[in-house]
Amino acid sequence: MAVFTEVLDSQAQELLEQLQLGDLQSLQGIQGGIENTNYFLTSTQGEFVLTLFERLTHSQLPFYLYLMKHLASRGIPVPDPQADRQGDILLTVCGKPAAVVNRLRGRSQLQPTPAHCATVGAMLARMHLAGQDFSREQPNLRGLAWWADTVPLVLPHLNSDQARLLQQELAFQQHTAASATYAALPSGPIHADLFRDNVMFEGEALTGFFDFYFAGVDRWLFDIAVCLNDWCIEHSTARYLPAHGQAFLQAYQSVRPLQAAERSMLNPMLRAGALRFWISRLWDYYLPREANLLQPHDPTHFERVLRQRVVHPLAL
16 A cells, blocks of 8 residues: 555545545555555544555456455455445546545454464455355456566566576466366455455454455465465565464365365465566566655565475475
């Protein structure tokens, strides 16, 4: 989250009136993240998050917003987009597409225990099953096609060893995606970005998943891999933590057991998850956009994760 577009108090008050959410009490830009403009918006009726979308278009956004609505209606704790008098949840603020959602309780757990990992695993499985009957379709916009388009843009900024690893891994993932085993992997709406800072807890109780703006229809196993690469590693070294990983996977499978194809493809998908975020962080780091409060993530972290998954493969 970051602030690319400044929103005035008067504009926020006008928005609250449009949504019938009371009077403005405070408007605070949110630091962190790299994609959209985000504010904490407090009114006399509660606490909300205002998001202005800087890259996503009006035509792309209904998928994300209505997916959250769908999941919320199925009992998954996710932000619920607020509707205006006409029933619209896709809004316009400062000439940009926007949404207002309720602010979740709790805080992110940046030093998770195996118990936290288990709670996330079980809820992720519930989310996957709850999304099976969601009627809208949109691919993962940061999937393989985007990787192939973006790699040439970041290669000039890498040393020869990094460039070789990046190109070799992209080729490996293209080969994997063309396989019959990959085609057999079950799919549906996925979060695709469920890092530690996108989940809220009160103690060990999970209070919500948020930031669905990288979601898309893709393999469920990719969602699992993204989580394992963040929740179940030692961040300083990218070393896999078996107790955390086992807790996550056992809890996930207590809700939705993995299929044989998924079990055989776990490590290729772990590598895919690491590659995706290495590429996006390289792109954001070397080709940044101007923004207040913008702090691009260190791309070398996911280079380390990818190297760990290549040298020390995991299997079920």
